[in-house]
Amino acid sequence: MEQTSGNTHIHRDDEASKIGMWLFIFTEMLLFGGLFIVYSIYRYLHPVAFELAAGELDVAVGTANTVILLISSMTIAMSITAMQKGNKKLTIALLGATLFLALAFLVNKYFEWGSKISHGLYPGSDRLHEFGHGDTLFFGLYYFMTGLHALHIIIGLVVIAFVMYRVHREMVHSTKFALLENTGLYWHLVDLIWIFLFPLFYLVT
Amino acid sequence: MSENHTRSVDEPSYLKYKGRYRGIFAWIFSTDHKRIGLLYLWSILTFFIVGAILGLLMKMELISPGKNIMGPQTYNGFFTLHGIIMIFLIVIPGLPAVFGNFFLPIMIGAKDVAFPRLNLTSWWLYLLGAFVVLTSQFTGGGPPDTGWTFYAPYSFQTPTNMLPAVTGAFILGFSSILTGLNFIVTIHRMRAPGMGWFKMPLFPWSLYATGWIQVIATPIVGVTLLMIIAERVLNIGFFNPALGGDPILYQHLFWIYSHPAVYIMILPAMGAISEIIPTFARKTIFGYKAIIVSTIAIAFVGYFVWGHHMFTSGMSGVALYTFSILTFLVAIPSAIKVFNWVSTMHKASIILKTPFYWAVSFIFVFMIGGFSGLVLGALATNVHLHDTHFVVAHFHFIVFGGTGFAFLGAMHYWFPKIFGRKYDAGWANIGWITFFIGFITLYVPMFYLGIAGMPRRYYDYVEVFHGGNIISSFGSIILIAGIAIVIANLVKSAISGEKADQNPWGGRTLEWEVPSPPPLENFDEIPHVTRGPYDYS
Amino acid sequence: MENNGKHHIVPYKTHITVLLGLIVLTALSVAVTSIELGPLTVTVALVLASAKALIVLIYFMHLKFDNIIYSIMVAFIIFSIVSIIVITFLDYLFR
Missing domain, CATH: 1.10.287 (Helix Hairpins)
Incomplete structure (x- = not known):
């Protein structure tokens, strides 16, 4: 037979990739859903401590990061419009903007975590254990959930950079942009999770 | 189901075709769904032999009171490893990964699954996960001893080597999710023209429901296992009562996945049974839509019954009643299926062949397992029976009896299609009856031991339980003999059996319209489906 | 396609x-x-x-702008997440 590899039919189905991407997004939603269950149970069990501990976080930094992520969501959504209109330059520029905003988010996060850690507030620290159970759990969840979220940002950075390269090489173009679209979906998911993390950790004091 | 789509006979089958790679690489790097199905089959068979031997050794330990062949710590390690292997490596991938991979695309008239490379990735992740799990046995502080449930707080306090076991389970979860995702997309996008949702055979339907459970339940256990890892590494305190955490919350999160996991195991098994019975009854399946609806109902309601594993944990009364009622509700769709299978056989001129024997014995053991499940789902009896051998007998009837009988039934049903060869029917029947007798002898005494109060997970017991344990341990030897006969017969037939026809059983679903074994891309042209799946008129 | x-x-x-x-x-x-x-x-x-x-x-x-099936699936997932949170709370609220 003329086959050269295990699978010969090059079968392109953008709709299938999109359903697959959505299903993946659902798994991510449930992954964080599990953490939101833990958060809500412990908040219910330790209401006062959670409110006081949330007061320790800097609302300004949290708000700045929220706005950064929202803008980055818009830039990547716009990059799809640009792609559909066949504007390669603008697509790359918008993806670059998304990349830059994602980095800005991480830098903010780095300084935020850094200052908390230098104050002795990190999982398993003695200072935290002195504060009591509610604070221990709040900061445990804070580091775990924002950490897992930051990990998703880092993965997003890599994927967006990869898509930029693909757009640059015209392997993703105005009639074949499922990859860009799915990356966009992933990036919006990261934004969605943050939309809930932000009020739960920074605002409800 | 449609006109004949047989390819020319001289075209090489999926077993024979030459790809880019040679030898074993032609298999482990193949993205062909049929080869991946067989990769899973061989991996699962290997792990099953290990898991079964562990089980046999535990039964030998329990043959008389006191220490026989192993001490308590070894026994703890054995039931943990037995559980992890059997649950995560065998029954969860089991039918979907082997028969789902092999037959889903063929049964819906497609050339492959939607994402062939992702499919291969799933298998590699499966292998990686298995490897990581097994390293826990040989490194660090010794084999994990928590049981496969990793209950907190013990799971982050035990000095044994938990990290690899938990990490491995996480990776295996990933593999399972990717398989489920792939199947859902395949079913949404790749059904042959004319095959509407309600012309799809029941095995694909069960895989569809299973896929959804895999996608929405597995992430919860994924994050829970991550939290256990964080707990061990960073001492965060999520489930540590000394730091304010709640161990019962761990149980909630664990069972939010692990109860639906039972349906990941049993739904495809029910799907396979729904294929076997109409073929041998030569009749359209009774209540095709009722079976579909009950499949979805089991998947859906089954997602909300996890608390019945925790009746003695100290949950609130309201939660207890809710979970108990929901548990009883989930029995209804299961009963509908049994009713439909029996009605299909009613007044049919049944052809008695090995797959049919497996199918009817499946119904038998599944009903015993299901009814004992109701005993456990009732709050009052549960208090008495929780953590006794009754529970062990119950879930082995469902998980091993249900999934195991269906798996071997499916194996005997589809064997001629997979390998293009017939198996020795005489030995197959001897294997089946030995397996069946061994199974009953092994697990029925456990019901009585459990009611009498013998707890699970102890290597020792008091003299009063001796009689039942002798019978049970004796049954385990018969069962192992049965397994050996079945495996030996199938392996031998796969190598040197007589050539099989395209359609040895007279089945009407699409997989019987391609050659045995099927060629690389199954169909020359995608068939146009005009009839329902079980049209025997 | x-x-x-x-x-x-x-x-x-x-x-x-x-x-x-x-x-x-x-x-x-x-x-x-x-x-x-x-x-x-x-x-x-x-x-x-x-x-x-x-x-x-x-x-x-x-x-x-997409097929309605996506919205149905998303709604189903949100329903699932909310349900498991509510059911878990049946334990904690009445303990």
């Missing part, structure tokens, strides 16, 4: 409007939660967050 490359193009202006809406909602939630509302704070914050999430889902994630 017939569906490849056939897409609704969302104009740039819509994206900007959506972003402005999201930022207004963010500002609103920061402002409202800084007032002492007692237990209402959590409710208000979550309602506003849900509104933002819906906007992102509908516009940025194209649910409005």
